[in-house]
Amino acid sequence: MIGFFSRQVSTKPSFCAQFARNAQHRQISTGCSVGTILIRSPILTRTPSDFEQSVYKYNAELWNELSVPLPKDFYFKKGSVGEKDWKTKQKNLEGKESPFQAIFENEHKLMEENALPDPSTHLQPRITEADRAGDVHSTQRCLEKSLFLLVKPTKDAEWQFPNVPIENDEKALHMLCRENLQNILDEQSLTWLVANHPVGLIREDEKKLFLLRARLVQGLRVPKVENVHDWAWSSYEELPNRLSPTAWNYVKDILHDRL
Amino acid sequence: MKSTLCRLAKATKASKKTGPGVRDESVQLLRSTLYETPYKTTLHMDKESWKKHEIINRAWGIHQSRKQKEIKNLYDKQFQAMQEACEELRLTSENLFNAAMTGSKSRRFPIQTRIPTETPPRAVN
Numbered sequence: 001m002i003g004f005f006s007r008q009v010s011t012k013p014s015f016c017a018q019f020a021r022n023a024q025h026r027q028i029s030t031g032c033s034v035g036t037i038l039i040r041s042p043i044l045t046r047t048p049s050d051f052e053q054s055v056y057k058y059n060a061e062l063w064n065e066l067s068v069p070l071p072k073d074f075y076f077k078k079g080s081v082g083e084k085d086w087k088t089k090q091k092n093l094e095g096k097e098s099p100f101q102a103i104f105e106n107e108h109k110l111m112e113e114n115a116l117p118d119p120s121t122h123l124q125p126r127i128t129e130a131d132r133a134g135d136v137h138s139t140q141r142c143l144e145k146s147l148f149l150l151v152k153p154t155k156d157a158e159w160q161f162p163n164v165p166i167e168n169d170e171k172a173l174h175m176l177c178r179e180n181l182q183n184i185l186d187e188q189s190l191t192w193l194v195a196n197h198p199v200g201l202i203r204e205d206e207k208k209l210f211l212l213r214a215r216l217v218q219g220l221r222v223p224k225v226e227n228v229h230d231w232a233w234s235s236y237e238e239l240p241n242r243l244s245p246t247a248w249n250y251v252k253d254i255l256h257d258r259l
Numbered sequence: 260m261k262s263t264l265c266r267l268a269k270a271t272k273a274s275k276k277t278g279p280g281v282r283d284e285s286v287q288l289l290r291s292t293l294y295e296t297p298y299k300t301t302l303h304m305d306k307e308s309w310k311k312h313e314i315i316n317r318a319w320g321i322h323q324s325r326k327q328k329e330i331k332n333l334y335d336k337q338f339q340a341m342q343e344a345c346e347e348l349r350l351t352s353e354n355l356f357n358a359a360m361t362g363s364k365s366r367r368f369p370i371q372t373r374i375p376t377e378t379p380p381r382a383v384n
Contacts, residue, residue: 032351045375055319066302074292123378143379172358173348192369197359199337201344208351210344217371220383253336 031207035163036177037199037251038149038191040139040216040233042258044126047144060098136232138222146259147233149216150242151184155229159242162228163209173198177212184231189223191216202250211251 048056076083096102110116111123130138139147151162164180166173174196181191191214198210216223225231232242236257240248304312349356373380 042375043373043379045377051318051322055315058315062302068297071292074288120381122381124381126378128379166355169352169354172361173355174359190369190371196362198341198344198348200340201347208347210348215372217369219373220380250340253333254340256333 031165032210033163033165033207034173034176034198034210034212035161036149036181036193036212036214037161037255038181038214038216039259040147040149040219042146043143043219045144046258057097136234137225139216139233140220140222141233142235145235145257147235148239148255149225150232150234150239151225151228152230153228157229158244159232160244160247161209161211166210172196173210173212177214181214183227184225186224186226189216189221190218200251200254202247204244204246209247 072083072086076086093099093102107116107121114122116122126143128140128143129135130140131142135141141147149162150159152159162180162184164176166176174193177193178191185191194213194215197212199213200211202209202211234242236255239251239255243251345356345359348359
């Protein structure tokens, strides 16, 4: 009998830990707080790596060689104007990588000279001013990656996810998070809580921080952040430079470069 | 004048092909474009370029499987962290846990969500 019990307890390590914790009689007042991981999702598509680009090019060439040529006798009558027009266009395509290059060649030239007939079709550059300045307060940095909001509530505090302490169990976690975000960000910036339940948990010397996930819906509009000493929109690579080592340890598996 | 007109008439008549022969030709053309597909089924490559083709395909396969493994790993870790956090919440406070577990199944992304594009938008709303 004793052997049976000891086997049951020893094979499940989580059971042991849970049994111990249950006995501790947890309370909310023991340093629990709830925070938000506010994500500005990437605005631009990822640039393919060199390997991927070369594979795409190789496949495009193969595709061109294997593809069926156009039945021009069906579409163009011999000696017609249409046929001549088509032949000149085919000659024009010969040196180019893709048909789009031939079609948009003129427009790209005009764009560089700022001589487009309709200026609203001028393409914007992928690297913004905020990128060049390294402005951490702006969400217009790193458009290819996702940015996470980190906040310094007071001058001497550490960089942390925006959080509030949980006083009692009357208000739900997601309501507390929403209020906190409304407090920090200005009225017009839309945030959307992905779920009502926590997505992660950071344990730091007896304190528990439940993390809920939220998204900044309008990514390019830079929200005004108030009621904090300092804030930073950091990418995944910059997070370990700001967060404390314990917090980073808990959070590094959950987050990604492009979330 | 009459001779030139006659010559013109003869010339125009000769260039226009008429009769059942023309119809057959056009029908044959239509049939061939509709039903016959001149596929180039195989592209003949020499041994060297075939080896290169094989290597390229295998490298692409390895690259893709690596990416998928990364994604799967991320999802597993995220789910694990979520489960642990929710379990901790349940053990801390029943009321908060019950409030956290609410949520309708027909919940969707907000309608203002944008998807990634090649270049950033001109106007910032």
